[in-house]
Amino acid sequence: MNHSGFDPTCFDDALRQRHATAVAHVSARTQAQLRHRLAASTTAPRHVVRHRMAWVATTACAALFALVVGLQLRPQPTPVPSPATVLVDDSQGDANTAYASLDENPDLYLWLASSDAIALASE
């Protein structure tokens, strides 16, 4: 496929030679700038890693704090009373209330909530 006597190997060598010549003619200042940029590009990932570690640590602390607070504020699980238990407890309270409500005149209770009665009771 080499129709015009073109040799790719010689072409590559010629390009490399020209590149070496060009590099040799780069000024010392430019080379220093290039070295600085190279150094900066190689150290950047370390900063990124450091930032990521700091973020993870901060998030972890915040999450741990939230977890501890959440667990402490969580109401203690109380056993759900069975209907029978509720009935017995409520019936005791209802019995006292029922006795009191039927023992005395309801109008007396109504009056006891009036300002007259409150003033007299506090004397």
Add this chain to the structure above:
Amino acid sequence: MTPLRQLPALALFATALFAANPAGAATTTATAMPAWEHLTPAQRDLLVAPIRERWNSSPDERARMYQHAQRWQQMTPEQRSRAHHGMHRWEHMAPQKREEMRALFQKMRAMTPEQRHALRDQWRAMTPEQRKAWIDANPPTPR
């Protein structure tokens, strides 16, 4: 690193637990027992048992108990609420104070507002001995 990455999710889970739990507990309490209409006959019997026992053991008080129950039923919801408040006050009164309040109630219910105001001022000025003398002179009628 992996456990650390799971912490935010755990925190969200804890927050969700904290937020959901009170509501869940309230729901459990509210749904623990149904309304009266949905109670079984056995449950209703259990609840009215103290009244039944009191009714059966006190024949002389049945008429009064029934009259009081009727009065409760005649009250408006607002009056009933206030009466319950008064009943709560009654439950925390000493026997001597109850006697005084019962006598004052019976005396005052037949008075005009002006007379009630005058009695209140008079009561305020009385010594304990004078109050006792007033109670003796105006004994409350039986309940």
